[in-house]
Amino acid sequence: MVPVEFKTIRRNLATVLLIAAISLAVIGLALLREVSTNTGDTGSLYQNIVLVSGAGVALLLILIGTNLVRLLADLRRQRPGARLKGRLVSAFVALLIAPLAVVYIYSIYFLSEGIESWFDVRVEAGLDDALALSRSALDIRMLDNLARTQTAADELDRLGNGVDLYSVLPRLRAESGAQELSLFSGRTRIVATSSDNAIGQLPAMPTDELLLSLRRDRTYVALEPLVDNQYQVRTAVLLTGGAARDKLILQGVFRLGKSLGPLTSSVQEAATRYAELAFLRAPLKTGFIITLSMVVLLSLLLAVYAAFFVARRLSAPVQNLVAGTRAVAKGDFDTRLPAGGRDEIGFLVDSFNDMIEQLAAARADARRNEAQVENERANVEAILARLSTGVIALEKNLTIRTANQSAEELLNQPFRGNEGRFIEVLATQNPAVQQIVETLQKHLEKGETEWREQIKVSLETGARELVCACTALPGTYRSRGGFVLVLDDITELLQAQRNAAWGEVARRLAHEIKNPLTPIQLSAERIRKKIMNTIDADSGELLDRATQTIVQQVEAMRDMVNAFSEYARAPEMNLTMLDLNDLIRQVADLYPAQARQPVVKLQLDPNLPLISVDAVRMRQVLHNLIRNSLEALENQDDAAVLVSTAKVAHKKGNWVQISVQDNGPGLSPESREKIFEPYVTTKSKGTGLGLAIVKKLVEEHGGEVAIDSEPGVGTSVRILLRFAKTTGRNSIANDTDAIRRQSA
Amino acid sequence: MTPVKAETEGRFEVVRADTRLENGTWLADALVDLSLDTDTQKALQNGVPITIELQFELVRKRLLWTDAIVLEKKARIELRYMLLSQRYVVTYPDTNTQSSYATLYSALRQIGLFRDYPLVASELIDDDEYEVALRAVLVKEELPGPLQMLAFWRGDFSLESEWYRWNLRQ
Numbered sequence: 001m002v003p004v005e006f007k008t009i010r011r012n013l014a015t016v017l018l019i020a021a022i023s024l025a026v027i028g029l030a031l032l033r034e035v036s037t038n039t040g041d042t043g044s045l046y047q048n049i050v051l052v053s054g055a056g057v058a059l060l061l062i063l064i065g066t067n068l069v070r071l072l073a074d075l076r077r078q079r080p081g082a083r084l085k086g087r088l089v090s091a092f093v094a095l096l097i098a099p100l101a102v103v104y105i106y107s108i109y110f111l112s113e114g115i116e117s118w119f120d121v122r123v124e125a126g127l128d129d130a131l132a133l134s135r136s137a138l139d140i141r142m143l144d145n146l147a148r149t150q151t152a153a154d155e156l157d158r159l160g161n162g163v164d165l166y167s168v169l170p171r172l173r174a175e176s177g178a179q180e181l182s183l184f185s186g187r188t189r190i191v192a193t194s195s196d197n198a199i200g201q202l203p204a205m206p207t208d209e210l211l212l213s214l215r216r217d218r219t220y221v222a223l224e225p226l227v228d229n230q231y232q233v234r235t236a237v238l239l240t241g242g243a244a245r246d247k248l249i250l251q252g253v254f255r256l257g258k259s260l261g262p263l264t265s266s267v268q269e270a271a272t273r274y275a276e277l278a279f280l281r282a283p284l285k286t287g288f289i290i291t292l293s294m295v296v297l298l299s300l301l302l303a304v305y306a307a308f309f310v311a312r313r314l315s316a317p318v319q320n321l322v323a324g325t326r327a328v329a330k331g332d333f334d335t336r337l338p339a340g341g342r343d344e345i346g347f348l349v350d351s352f353n354d355m356i357e358q359l360a361a362a363r364a365d366a367r368r369n370e371a372q373v374e375n376e377r378a379n380v381e382a383i384l385a386r387l388s389t390g391v392i393a394l395e396k397n398l399t400i401r402t403a404n405q406s407a408e409e410l411l412n413q414p415f416r417g418n419e420g421r422f423i424e425v426l427a428t429q430n431p432a433v434q435q436i437v438e439t440l441q442k443h444l445e446k447g448e449t450e451w452r453e454q455i456k457v458s459l460e461t462g463a464r465e466l467v468c469a470c471t472a473l474p475g476t477y478r479s480r481g482g483f484v485l486v487l488d489d490i491t492e493l494l495q496a497q498r499n500a501a502w503g504e505v506a507r508r509l510a511h512e513i514k515n516p517l518t519p520i521q522l523s524a525e526r527i528r529k530k531i532m533n534t535i536d537a538d539s540g541e542l543l544d545r546a547t548q549t550i551v552q553q554v555e556a557m558r559d560m561v562n563a564f565s566e567y568a569r570a571p572e573m574n575l576t577m578l579d580l581n582d583l584i585r586q587v588a589d590l591y592p593a594q595a596r597q598p599v600v601k602l603q604l605d606p607n608l609p610l611i612s613v614d615a616v617r618m619r620q621v622l623h624n625l626i627r628n629s630l631e632a633l634e635n636q637d638d639a640a641v642l643v644s645t646a647k648v649a650h651k652k653g654n655w656v657q658i659s660v661q662d663n664g665p666g667l668s669p670e671s672r673e674k675i676f677e678p679y680v681t682t683k684s685k686g687t688g689l690g691l692a693i694v695k696k697l698v699e700e701h702g703g704e705v706a707i708d709s710e711p712g713v714g715t716s717v718r719i720l721l722r723f724a725k726t727t728g729r730n731s732i733a734n735d736t737d738a739i740r741r742q743s744a
Numbered sequence: 745m746t747p748v749k750a751e752t753e754g755r756f757e758v759v760r761a762d763t764r765l766e767n768g769t770w771l772a773d774a775l776v777d778l779s780l781d782t783d784t785q786k787a788l789q790n791g792v793p794i795t796i797e798l799q800f801e802l803v804r805k806r807l808l809w810t811d812a813i814v815l816e817k818k819a820r821i822e823l824r825y826m827l828l829s830q831r832y833v834v835t836y837p838d839t840n841t842q843s844s845y846a847t848l849y850s851a852l853r854q855i856g857l858f859r860d861y862p863l864v865a866s867e868l869i870d871d872d873e874y875e876v877a878l879r880a881v882l883v884k885e886e887l888p889g890p891l892q893m894l895a896f897w898r899g900d901f902s903l904e905s906e907w908y909r910w911n912l913r914q
Contacts, residue, residue: 134828209846223829224844231829268828272791275827276888279790283890290893 017059022302024056053294060301067308080326081319085311092307096300104296111288115281127274134267138223141260142233146221148176149235149252156183156250157240165192173252179232180204180253183239187211191248206249210236214249229265231256317345321352333360390487393473398423398440401482409651410466410487411436412459432457436468436485443470449483454490461706463673465491492699498677499696506564514561517554524550563689573700577610578618580656580721584643587622591630591641598630598639598662605645611656611723617697624690625660625717632664632715639663650704653722661716667709675707691717754781756796756880758908759856763863763876770863770912772800776856776880776905783900784882785848787891788832793824794901795886796855801877802864802912811875815864820883821855874912880905 071089074082152172159168165183173181173194182193182203193203213220213236220236232253239248256264320337327335333356337349381404384391390407392415394400399422403415411432418426427434435457443451449472457464467488475481528547532540581604588600626641633639642661647654667675676695695705698719709715761774778796780788788794802815822835826844832851835842845851863876882903884895895901 131828135830138828207843209850222831222844222846225826225829225831225833225842227835227840227842264828268826271827272824274791276791279787279792280888280890283894287890287893290897 017063018305020056020059022056022060024052024059026056027052053298057294057297057301060298060305064301064304064308067305067312071308079319080322081315084318085315088311088314089304089307092310093304096303096307100296100300100303104292107292107296108289111292112285115285115288119278119281124274124278127271130267131271134264137260138233138256138264141254141256142221142223142235145176145178145233145252145254146219146235146237148178148254149181149250150219150237152176152178152181152252153237153239153250156248169194176252177254178235178252179255180251182251184249184251186247186249203251204234204253206236206251210234210249210251214238214247223264225268229269230261231264314345317341317349321349324352324356328356328359333363388489390485390489392423392485392487393482394423394485395482396475398437398483400426405652407485407487410464410489411457412461432459432464436466436487439468440470440483440485458673460708461704462676463491464489465494495676495695495699499692502692510561510565513557514565517558517561521551521554524554573614574616575612575614577612578615579608579610580613580618580645580658581605581608583615583618584622584645584658587619587626588643590623591626598633598636598641600626600630600641600643603642603644605647608645608647608656609723611721613701613721614697617700621694621697621719622658622660624694625719628690628717629660629662629664629715633662636664648720650720655720655722658719658721659716661714663714666711666713666715667707668711672707672709676705694719753779754784754882754903755779756882756903756905758878758880758905761876761878761908761910763910763912765866768866770866770869772858772861772863772876772878774798774856774858774861774878774908776858778852778856778880780848780852781903784903787887787901788823788848789825791825791827792888792891793822793886795883796821796823797881797883798858798861799879799881800861800863801907802869803875803877803909805873805875814869814874817863819858819861823851823855869912875909876912877907877909879907 071082071086075086152175155172156163156165156168169181169183169192173196180193180195180197180203182195183191184206185191187206190203195201195203209222210220218238220234222234224232224234226232232255234251234253236249236251239250255261317337324335324337335356336353339346339349339353384404385406387404388406390404390410392400392403392407400415400419402419408414408416411430413426413430413433415426423433423437427437435455439453439455443449443453448470450470452467452469455466455468457466467490469486469488471484471486473481473484524547528543531543535543584602584604588602591600622643626643629641630639633641640663642659644659644661646657646659648657649655676691691705691707694717698705698721701721703719703721706718706720707715708718755777756779757777759775759777761772763770763772765771776798780794784794798819798821800815800817800819801813802817804812804814806812820837822837824833824835825831825848826833829844831844831846832848833842833844834851834854843854845854882901884892884901887895887901891901
């Protein structure tokens with residue numbers, strides 16, 4: 001964009017040039033008119049006038065040329081409004097040229113004819129006749145004067161040489177009526193003179209022309225003009241006496257007289273003026289035509305410049321409007337057009353500015369609303385992301401609209417990235433999703449859009465109890481709503497309820513069963529002691545076996561009751577930073593390789609971080625798991641137990657995984673689902689509480705337990721414990737705090 | 745109207761010029777050959793007065809610098825044709841004198857005989873070397889406007905002689 005200062009300077013310069021051009025042209029034309037029509041003396045102005053007028057025209061040409069070049073450049077660049085300006089200029093110029101040309105042509109014609117009409121042939125002929133008549137009258141007068149001079153000369157000749165010229169000459173002058181009568185000897189010697197001039201002025205000397213005429217004709221007569229518009233007749237005759245070189249010349253000077261003198265002067269003046277005018281008419285016409293041409297040229301140039309000016313003034317608001325519209329189309333709502341005038345275009349400009357302001361305000365509102373909506377959406381997303389409840393939003397046609405992270409984790413199914421896909425398609429690859437979809441479709445078939453149902457879904461990590469609630473979304477004019485599925489994992493809740501129930505049972509059993517066991521055992525032993533010696537050997541053996549059985553069963557029952565007590569008991573957690581590898585080694589050492597006992601192999605990650613756990617609980621977990629495996633491997637030849645540790649990523653966190661794997665007979669899917677429940681066992685012996693206690697203890701640490709098992713291949717129990725990645729072996733305190741928080 | 749003969753070319757030429765000291769004044773005499781071209785003659789014989797100017801320059805010669813014009817003088821002579829008396833009138837505005845002639849030749853010859861023109865008083869100039877320059881010019885600015893226009897556009901009435909130069913003290 002051109003800087004404002006440069007634009008202002010250019011505009012001012014153009015104005016100054018325009019004023020200068022107009023002034024020069026007008027002054028030049030005024031003077032030119034004066035000079036062209038004035039047939040008198042005009043001094044040395046003409047050249048300057050032409051230069052001034054020419055300079056004015058040149059300035060106008062420069063201004064027009066500049067405007068034309070700018071217009072052509074604008075047209076080439078297709079600047080807004082350029083074509084309109086071009087059309088306006090063309091139209092104005094076309095409108096100007098035609099009448100101007102007509103006026104010019106007719107002016108030339110009338111000018112020529114008008115000037116010619118000044119000179120009438122009859123007037124010219126009359127003037128020539130007047131001149132001839134005047135000359136004839138003057139000739140008569142001159143011849144009369146010559147005759148008078150001749151008479152005087154004859155008288156002098158007759159009187160001879162001895163005559164007293166000083167007395168004769170005045171007489172002869174008076175008789176002839178001459179103003180001056182002089183007698184010359186040759187060209188320069190004055191013999192005598194007589195004049196009516198009292199001052200005594202010397203007589204006019206004979207001219208070469210006079211002498212030549214005398215030599216040729218012996219007489220001379222001429223009408224001579226004087227300085228003060230007077231005329232005199234000069235006559236001269238040769239006297240007959242005297243030698244050839246010193247011939248006497250009698251010269252007479254006659255005034256024309258009071259009547260003839262002014263008339264002669266008047267005729268002379270008029271004839272000269274008319275002749276001059278007649279002679280000057282061709283140059284005069286040329287002068288008029290040049291002046292007229294200059295006027296027309298100047299008018300044309302001024303009009304063309306005015307056309308540019310008017311076109312610019314007219315097209316400028318339109319140009320601004322086009323530029324403003326383009327800017328608005330590109331999203332620039334800061335554009336404001338310069339205020340228009342009081343005409344319709346000005347009204348249009350004002351309306352445009354109002355419209356832009358309203359658009360800008362509307363857009364600002366829309367942006368604010370959009371930002372607000374975006375904020376709300378972000379908040380909802382953040383809330384959804386942090387919810388432990390899974391949320392899946394579906395369209396009416398059961399395509400996925402959105403889902404949160406918890407939903408993905410609960411169902412072990414990525415939803416994000418699958419937006420727009422039918423949930424049925426995902427269900428074909430995921431049994432848990434399949435169960436959800438089947439439940440949803442079941443209710444939809446019944447026409448139920450608001451429902452709540454507990455669903456047990458099967459996952460790789462085991463069965464989960466989910467409460468699935470469905471709500472219909474309100475529809476809009478664009479979409480007809482959809483559904484929101486809210487999934488709550490109540491597995492832990494149910495487990496806790498079960499645990500609480502079992503704990504209660506355990507306490508009651510411990511209380512109700514444990515108390516009579518000791519009297520039973522003591523009674524049995526007393527019976528044996530008292531009766532053994534009183535009965536025969538066979539009966540004694542029977543008694544001994546029976547009491548032995550009672551004591552053993554009471555012991556077994558006490559163990560069972562103790563186990564229940566252990567299960568129900570929940571002492572306070574005592575978290576310390578431990579190296580799990582060390583703990584595993586300590587526990588594994590308790591199971592040395594023995595005959596018909598499987599080998600416990602270790603595969604421990606040396607880079608395992610320290611982790612905050614309750615050592616007693618964790619030791620029990622490990623014992624339970626290893627013992628479980630060993631019991632499952634009893635009487636198996638190639639039995640082996642592998643305890644391994646590793647760092648794993650799980651649920652976007654950092655976890656330590658302890659895996660206890662055996663190559664035993666494995667579990668059926670039904671057993672696998674219930675294996676962590678109390679009193680569930682696949683072994684011939686045991687309380688069925690081992691894995692239930694493991695699960696309980698691990699969950700007290702905020703960890704997870706999963707079981708993978710395949711009949712005939714083996715079983716693997718995985719324990720996952722969370723640790724903070726930022727905490728290594730050197731940041732025990734932080735890690736401990738973090739785990740404490742999780743436990744809490 | 746007086747007919748004009750076949751086309752002729754005008755020419756101004758200073759044939760001779762000199763200066764002489766008389767009564768403390770340097771007087772200039774010149775012989776200038778003047779002839780008018782056809783257009784000028786035609787204008788003259790149609791009543792248009794023409795003015796001939798004898799332009800004098802007194803130049804001080806300098807050895808180490810450009811010459812300096814110390815004096816410029818112009819003597820104007822007006823020539824006009826009287827239709828009634830059919831005589832050419834020569835007027836000297838400086839002295840308010842005039843004379844008339846039956847032929848243009850006589851009138852131009854009279855104008856060309858330029859005598860006793862007081863150029864400069866001797867006390868006004870020092871002993872340096874001075875040069876006098878003279879040329880004769882037809883004064884276009886004295887012509888009527890329309891003729892000036894022709895003179896401007898077509899170069900008509902452009903009559904002037906070369907500069908004739910001589911030492912003041914010959």
